Amino acid sequence: MREDNPKTEFSFASLLTSRNLLFGGMALAVAAVVLFEPGRASSGKPAGAGEKKSAKKTDRLRKQQRRFLVKILVRQSAWTLSAPAEGKKELIRTLRLQLAGEGAHFGSFAGVHRVQKYMILDLLGARPTRDVLKNFSPHEKKSPLYADFVRLYFQNKSLAEDSPLFKAAAGDLARIKQFRLRKENAKAGALEAKLRGEFGILINAGFGLLLFFVIGYPGTMIYLMFKRPAGRFFSSLEKIPQERRRILLEATILELFLLFVVIATARGYLPRELFTLPLNALYMTLGFAIAFAYALRGLGAEKMKVLLFDAPLDRVWKEFIWGFMGFAVIFPLAIVALLLSSFFFGTQTQDGLSAAHPAVFFVKEHTLTIFFMGVVLAPLSEEIVFRAFLYGAFRGYFQPFVSALLNGAVFAMLHPQGLLAMPALLIMGMGFCILREIRPGIVAPVTTHMLVNGLSLSGAYYLMTQ
Numbered sequence: 001m002r003e004d005n006p007k008t009e010f011s012f013a014s015l016l017t018s019r020n021l022l023f024g025g026m027a028l029a030v031a032a033v034v035l036f037e038p039g040r041a042s043s044g045k046p047a048g049a050g051e052k053k054s055a056k057k058t059d060r061l062r063k064q065q066r067r068f069l070v071k072i073l074v075r076q077s078a079w080t081l082s083a084p085a086e087g088k089k090e091l092i093r094t095l096r097l098q099l100a101g102e103g104a105h106f107g108s109f110a111g112v113h114r115v116q117k118y119m120i121l122d123l124l125g126a127r128p129t130r131d132v133l134k135n136f137s138p139h140e141k142k143s144p145l146y147a148d149f150v151r152l153y154f155q156n157k158s159l160a161e162d163s164p165l166f167k168a169a170a171g172d173l174a175r176i177k178q179f180r181l182r183k184e185n186a187k188a189g190a191l192e193a194k195l196r197g198e199f200g201i202l203i204n205a206g207f208g209l210l211l212f213f214v215i216g217y218p219g220t221m222i223y224l225m226f227k228r229p230a231g232r233f234f235s236s237l238e239k240i241p242q243e244r245r246r247i248l249l250e251a252t253i254l255e256l257f258l259l260f261v262v263i264a265t266a267r268g269y270l271p272r273e274l275f276t277l278p279l280n281a282l283y284m285t286l287g288f289a290i291a292f293a294y295a296l297r298g299l300g301a302e303k304m305k306v307l308l309f310d311a312p313l314d315r316v317w318k319e320f321i322w323g324f325m326g327f328a329v330i331f332p333l334a335i336v337a338l339l340l341s342s343f344f345f346g347t348q349t350q351d352g353l354s355a356a357h358p359a360v361f362f363v364k365e366h367t368l369t370i371f372f373m374g375v376v377l378a379p380l381s382e383e384i385v386f387r388a389f390l391y392g393a394f395r396g397y398f399q400p401f402v403s404a405l406l407n408g409a410v411f412a413m414l415h416p417q418g419l420l421a422m423p424a425l426l427i428m429g430m431g432f433c434i435l436r437e438i439r440p441g442i443v444a445p446v447t448t449h450m451l452v453n454g455l456s457l458s459g460a461y462y463l464m465t466q
Contacts (some may be wrong), residue, residue: 115143119153160435237392251389252390259283283373309443319441356417360457383446390407419422
């Protein structure tokens with residue numbers, strides 16, 4: 001990527017003006033809220049009420065993750081029944097190692113209740129004997145799952161329809177067992193076929209997504225190495241008079257001040273009913289609209305268009321393609337960064353799930369609102385504010401890499417996921433900046449941002465609804 005040399009000169013002479021002091025104070029207020037708001041970063045101090053609430057939500061998501069993994073194992077075991085015998089033997093061996101405490105490295109089974117493992121073994125034809133009941137701890141025997149497990153699998157007695165065993169993640173296996181016990185083999189076979197079909201869909205979807213990244217990531221990187229697209233952003237920025245470029249930073253500060261400081265202050269004085277999720281989406285929209293109107297008034301419609309999309313409208317479709325190309329590169333790199341930060345800096349209470357955005361905890365109860373905020377509102381508003389306004393302010397003084405690094409750092413720090421997520425967010429922020437640098441507008445980074453958030457929220461929704 002070829003670089004343009006910024007020509008904007010920085011002067012200390014005009015710093016102490018009322019306008020500068022106003023926006024400087026607003027910026028300091030935003031920084032104070034971000035740095036001292038509970039739950040944004042792990043400080044090592046005793047957890048406050050907000051941090052404890054966040055920890056409970058994370059624990060809930062972690063339980064949902066374990067439940068989801070059990071459901072995957074159940075469907076895998078049903079699918080294995082019609083697969084080559086080697087696959088079934090390997091799954092049985094893995095489960096037995098885990099039950100014996102020798103397979104701690106089989107992370108997929110971590111946290112799975114012992115009862116459900118034996119249920120999976122039973123479906124695979126490795127029916128447990130009564131001797132396995134000795135392996136259950138006194139605590140496990142107090143579980144409502146244990147009593148119904150013994151009744152159905154060892155006493156061969158039917159369970160009531162409201163049995164907790166049916167509601168467990170492996171509940172479908174208990175239903176198959178009860179169908180077999182009642183000689184309702186057709187129903188048992190139909191349920192097994194349903195589970196196999198669901199696992200087949202998961203395999204196809206996972207393979208398709210993996211294929212997209214396997215082809216898309218190296219393909220995009222090879223294209224960029226040979227094509228070496230020139231930077232376009234500075235040429236667009238040069239069309240904005242130098243004395244007006246300060247509006248880009250001011251509009252960014254204004255939106256952040258409205259979202260972080262004004263709302264944070266209002267929450268301390270106004271009823272909680274005024275801060276429901278739909279109303280928060282409204283406040284986000286209003287904050288962005290005010291900042292956008294400020295920038296539009298200062299720059300003018302023509303200069304704003306140059307900043308957002310400096311190309312003929314009939315070329316928009318190319319930007320969507322670039323958005324998918326960016327997604328194929330940025331998303332895998334962000335996932336790797338998150339895994340590495342979790343591995344090196346994570347603890348028992350701070351892992352990859354601790355880095356989840358707070359929105360994922362509401363995706364089940366407020367699906368439409370969360371998807372609107374995450375897939376439409378946030379990508380559109382954040383790309384305009386961060387990749388048009390803030391990145392434009394940085395590019396007036398710095399080269400593309402430094403501007404992208406600063407932009408990505410601000411982008412990461414303003415998100416509420418905490419320290420573990422910062423490397424991943426930094427990579428995403430920088431990736432979006434690079435897309436904006438080499439493309440004529442924000443359509444490509446907006447598309448990539450929508451795809452990243454859409455895939456993340458879809459995964460969270462699927463996880464939370466299991």
